[in-house]
Amino acid sequence: MKIEKQYTTGQIISLTTLRILIGWHFLYEGLVKFYTPSWSAKSYLSGAVGPFESFFHNMAQSAWQLKIADLLNMWGLILIGLSLFCGFLSKPFKIFGILLLLMYYLAYPPFFGIGPGMHVEGSYWIVNKNLIEMAALLVLLFFPSSDVTGIDRFFNNNRKSKL
Amino acid sequence: MKKTQNNQIFRRDFLKGLTALPFLGYFGFAFKDNIEREIQAKKKDSRETLGIDNFDATSEKLTRPTGNESNRIRIGLIGHGWRGEALLNSFGYFHPEYIEQMKKDNLYDQWLPYQKRHEDLFVDITGICDTFDIHAKRGMEVAQTDVRHENSGSKLLQYYTSYRELIESKNVDAIIVATPDHTHAQIAMEAARAGKHIYLEKPMAHNIEEAIELRNAIRETGVVLQVGHENRQQMSFKLGRELYQKGVLGTVSMVQTYTNRNTLFGAWIRERKFDHLGTPENINWKEFLGKAPWVDFDAKRYFNWHRYNDYGTGITGNDFSHTYDCINQVLDLGIPESVVALGGQYYYNVGKDDMPDVFNAIFNYPERGLTMTYDGTLKSGIYRQSRILGSEATMDIDRSIMLYKDPYSERFKDAATDPDDPFYYYAPNTNANVDGMTSATSKSYLKSGYGPTFIDGKVIDATFLHLKEWIDTIRTQGKASCNEDRGLEETITFCMANLSYALKKPICWNKVNETITIG
Numbered sequence: 001m002k003i004e005k006q007y008t009t010g011q012i013i014s015l016t017t018l019r020i021l022i023g024w025h026f027l028y029e030g031l032v033k034f035y036t037p038s039w040s041a042k043s044y045l046s047g048a049v050g051p052f053e054s055f056f057h058n059m060a061q062s063a064w065q066l067k068i069a070d071l072l073n074m075w076g077l078i079l080i081g082l083s084l085f086c087g088f089l090s091k092p093f094k095i096f097g098i099l100l101l102l103m104y105y106l107a108y109p110p111f112f113g114i115g116p117g118m119h120v121e122g123s124y125w126i127v128n129k130n131l132i133e134m135a136a137l138l139v140l141l142f143f144p145s146s147d148v149t150g151i152d153r154f155f156n157n158n159r160k161s162k163l
Numbered sequence: 164m165k166k167t168q169n170n171q172i173f174r175r176d177f178l179k180g181l182t183a184l185p186f187l188g189y190f191g192f193a194f195k196d197n198i199e200r201e202i203q204a205k206k207k208d209s210r211e212t213l214g215i216d217n218f219d220a221t222s223e224k225l226t227r228p229t230g231n232e233s234n235r236i237r238i239g240l241i242g243h244g245w246r247g248e249a250l251l252n253s254f255g256y257f258h259p260e261y262i263e264q265m266k267k268d269n270l271y272d273q274w275l276p277y278q279k280r281h282e283d284l285f286v287d288i289t290g291i292c293d294t295f296d297i298h299a300k301r302g303m304e305v306a307q308t309d310v311r312h313e314n315s316g317s318k319l320l321q322y323y324t325s326y327r328e329l330i331e332s333k334n335v336d337a338i339i340v341a342t343p344d345h346t347h348a349q350i351a352m353e354a355a356r357a358g359k360h361i362y363l364e365k366p367m368a369h370n371i372e373e374a375i376e377l378r379n380a381i382r383e384t385g386v387v388l389q390v391g392h393e394n395r396q397q398m399s400f401k402l403g404r405e406l407y408q409k410g411v412l413g414t415v416s417m418v419q420t421y422t423n424r425n426t427l428f429g430a431w432i433r434e435r436k437f438d439h440l441g442t443p444e445n446i447n448w449k450e451f452l453g454k455a456p457w458v459d460f461d462a463k464r465y466f467n468w469h470r471y472n473d474y475g476t477g478i479t480g481n482d483f484s485h486t487y488d489c490i491n492q493v494l495d496l497g498i499p500e501s502v503v504a505l506g507g508q509y510y511y512n513v514g515k516d517d518m519p520d521v522f523n524a525i526f527n528y529p530e531r532g533l534t535m536t537y538d539g540t541l542k543s544g545i546y547r548q549s550r551i552l553g554s555e556a557t558m559d560i561d562r563s564i565m566l567y568k569d570p571y572s573e574r575f576k577d578a579a580t581d582p583d584d585p586f587y588y589y590a591p592n593t594n595a596n597v598d599g600m601t602s603a604t605s606k607s608y609l610k611s612g613y614g615p616t617f618i619d620g621k622v623i624d625a626t627f628l629h630l631k632e633w634i635d636t637i638r639t640q641g642k643a644s645c646n647e648d649r650g651l652e653e654t655i656t657f658c659m660a661n662l663s664y665a666l667k668k669p670i671c672w673n674k675v676n677e678t679i680t681i682g
Contacts, residue, residue, distance in 0.1 A: 020183050024190060028198075035198050046620065054273070085187045087180070149182035 007148065015145035018136060019084050025133075026097065027081025033074045041069050048107040056107050076100050084140075087150010094141045098134050105130040209587055213566075214574055215409045220401040221589075225619045226631075229638040230285025236634060237319065239290030239335040241326045241350055242342035243302030245435070246364055247293070250339055250391075251302070253626040255281065255311035256288060258304055278310050281627055284634050287317035290329045290338075295465075296445040297437045299324075325450060326350050330357050337637060340364060341391075345474045346453045348373035355384040360637045362630060364391040366476055366484045366657065367650030374654035375677055381647040389633035389643040390650040392488040396628035397612040402589055403493040403551075403560045411566065412553030413574065418490055418535035419552070422482035425544035430511045430520060431469035431481070438466045463513070470511075470518050477518035478539045479657035486549055488645065488653050489612065490535065493551065493560065498655050499526035499535070501671045504663040510542050524660040537660070546610065556586075562612040563590040591617035 007015070033039045045066070048056035059065045076096060083093035110124035146152035210217065230236075238254075240247055248258070255278055265271040288306040293299035299322055307316040323329035326346075330338065330353055337360035340350050348368035351361050355377075367390045368374035381388045394400055406412065424430060443460045451465060455473040458464065468474035469481055476484070490496060506522035520541040527534050548559040555574045559565040565585040568575040580586035616625045629645070636643045659670040659679065668682040 016182055020186050023183070024186070027190065028194065031194060032198055032201055036202050085183050085190070087183060149179055151180055153176070153180035 007145075011143075012145060012148055015140065015143055016087075016149040019087065019090070019140055019145050019150075022097075022133065022136060022140070023081050023084030023086075025081070026077050027085060030074055030077025030079075030081055034078060039070070039074070040066065041073050042066055045069065045107065050106070050109040050111060052106045052109075073100070087146030087152050090144060090146040090150060090152055091141065094137050098137050098141070101130045101134040101137070105134065212575075212578060213406065213409075213411050213587060215406070215411065218402070218405070220405045221398060223398075223401070223618060225282075225621070225623070226635060228282050228284075229635045230283065232285065234638060235285045235287055236637060237287050237289040237317070237334055237336045238339060239292065239323070239329045239332065239337075240288065240302060240306070240339045240341070241292045241329060242340060242364075243291055243293045243298045243305070244341060247298075247302065247339070247341035248305055250341060250362075250364075250626065250630070251288065251305050253624055253630055254284065254286060254288065255309055256305050256316065257308055257310050258301060259308055262308070262310065275310065280621070281311065281623065282631065283311070284631055286634060287319065289317050289319040289334045290321055290323050290332060292323040292326050292329045294447040294451045295437075295441060297440050301437075324447065327353065330354050330359055335359060337361070337387075337634075343451070343468045343474045344476045344480055345369040345455050346451075348377045349453055351388070352377050352380045355380045355386045355388070358384065358386060360387040360633070362389045362391065362633050363650070365488070365650075366390075366480045366654050367647070368654045369474075369476060369480075371655050371658045371679060374651050374658070378647040378651045387633060387637045387640075387643055388647050388650065389629065389636070390488075390645040390647075390653065391626075391629065392485060392492075392645045392649070392653070393625040393629040394485065394489045394612050395492055395644040396618075396625040396632070397489075397562065397616045398591065398618055399560060399562050399564050399589060399612055399616075400489050400492045403558060403564055406558070406564075406566070407493055407551070407553075410574075411556055412551060412558055413555030413569070413572070414532070415494065415551055415553045416533050417552040418494070418496075418533065419550040420483065420486045420490060420535065420537045421547040421549070422478070422486055422537075422539045423543050423545050423547070424482075424541050427511075429544075430541040431467055431475070431518075432511060432513065433467055435466065438462070441465060467513070470513055472516045472518060475518060476657065477661055478520070478522050478541065479524070479537070479660050482539060483524075483537050483660070484653050484657050485611070485613065486537070487656055488649065489560070490549055490551070491649065491652060494531075496528060496531065496535065497652050498672050498674065499528050499659065500530070500674075501527045501669050502656070502659040502663050503669045504660040505667075506664055519664060522660075522664065524663065526656065526660070559585075562610055562614070562616075564588060 042060050045056045045060035059069055077100070080093045080097040080100070082088070083090050084097070105128070110126060110128045144152075147156050240251065243251075251257075252261075262271070265274050291299055291302035291306055293302060303320065303322055306320050309316050319334045321332070321334065323332070326342075329335060330350075338350075338354050339362045340347060340354075341364045342350060344366055347363055347366070351363050351367075354361050368377055407415070427433070441462050446460070446462075446465060448460045448465070452458075464471055464474070475481065502524060504522065504524035506519040508517055508519050510520045511517075522537070522539045524537045525534055526537070548561040548563075548565075551558040551560065553569070555569055555572045557567045557569065559567075564587075566587040567584070568578050568580060568582055568586050570582045572578075575586065578586050613625060615622045616628065618628070633643050655672065659672060662679070662681070663670045666681055671680045673680065
């Protein structure tokens, strides 16, 4: 209840909207992978470029690492998406989301002179959409709305009332 | 009253906590249909778009190793200029200075595993020969630094002052020739007659007569010849060939090729690291001249030999010959029936017998119903891929492929893509990040498809694969992909253009007699 009192109505609407939009994005990306027969991150990882490419290439080459990467990716996206959407357990999932986006960012960093080559939508230099989404999740992490407009509200309120 | 108020607060709280649920509800209601459409769209893979059953080229695996300790092949290198050294590099031999530089640039830790990734071909470098002592000495240093096996090379390694001695050596089974163009055929023919297999840098020969003579010598002796067009290993050209053969392009009526450069270095007016050290004392001038007309020692002619018609083959033999072979690989064009060419020495004329620096040629293939053009200038650095114009689709091809559907295509009438945008592209990331190639000429070299290629899930140097194919073919006694027949086609095609330019007349090829007619 404390946080609710700190936010204005405009702030809570903005934060909730941002949370739902990012949740939507994650959930849809995850479900597309879930429903795509024999989906795998292998080609994405194999094509990685930049200073960390060997890390991602090795991941693509190793069967068990790839299996874990696929599972974490698909279910990570789905669960992060649901968590943001519903505002449930949103703190740990926001951190998970930031880490996942960091991996995407590092696999294809928009640094000058390297990049996935051709036919990349838009023009990016250091800052790309992954980095911006990471920053947005960071804002949501420190300005949580799930305690007001999410399921976390019930748990946190209950906990507080017990205290 | 209080109870009702509490109820209202509870209900408000409860609804607030479920704010997102209507959105989630809509998502849950509609996402499945959308995802199915999305997956269907993605599933409509390239094969379906292109109307082909399968991609055979891109599923190619690396060929199995043929070498072992008992069938090692001993190789002599003739010509240790920049290309000769690059070929030793492809075998895993590097100059200690190069290795030091990789360490200084912090690339060594990345570079060494890349080097070791290449298959052991079970070859030994046993001979080095160059007409310039300093190049030969450096070649000896390179051949003693095998980074892939971390040893100091073969105990049989020897410096030969004449290529004939190297060819006759009992310690040499096969030779690599990376000398000036006018000596290619002579050296290769002598090697063939001595029973030595040959990896011959392009072009195969300096003129038409030599090319025919060399082709015959290879046929008679049965040695394995591989001409150094490493594009034969580049996946994009293999795939381009497959797409053409599967009818994706429809009827091909025109091919457009280009090679442009805009630097003194690119125009072969060069001052390399060791050039200023060249003197009549440390250069075997007579051996360099070979059968070329005698002139007194001239360091410019020696180091910038590409520019002189007595030794080089001009912009067509240097640049177009590569591009031609790429197209020949895709379309099996062979030798044109006639060629016309124009151009001039407008910018870099360095004296008698100099090569043209602006050049246009048209190659006519009536039996194929197509013409091929070549445009090359040394005064513009604009890069353009080769373009193959078909009735169904047009293919831009180099290390990558971009296909544009024809506005009037029947085959691709349902493809939604605008004819201005490619509806299919092949662009593997072959950036191994392990070479220091940054100049305009070297970047263009990589982009054109002569650097690394992507095969069997790996990035591998195309020149290594081309050498491997030669070595494997020696052991299996077959034919290499860029054999004497392909080399003959390459040399005759660009020589016809050079003759047409020089004589200002069309040049025709009689394929039965294997002769040319002028005019």
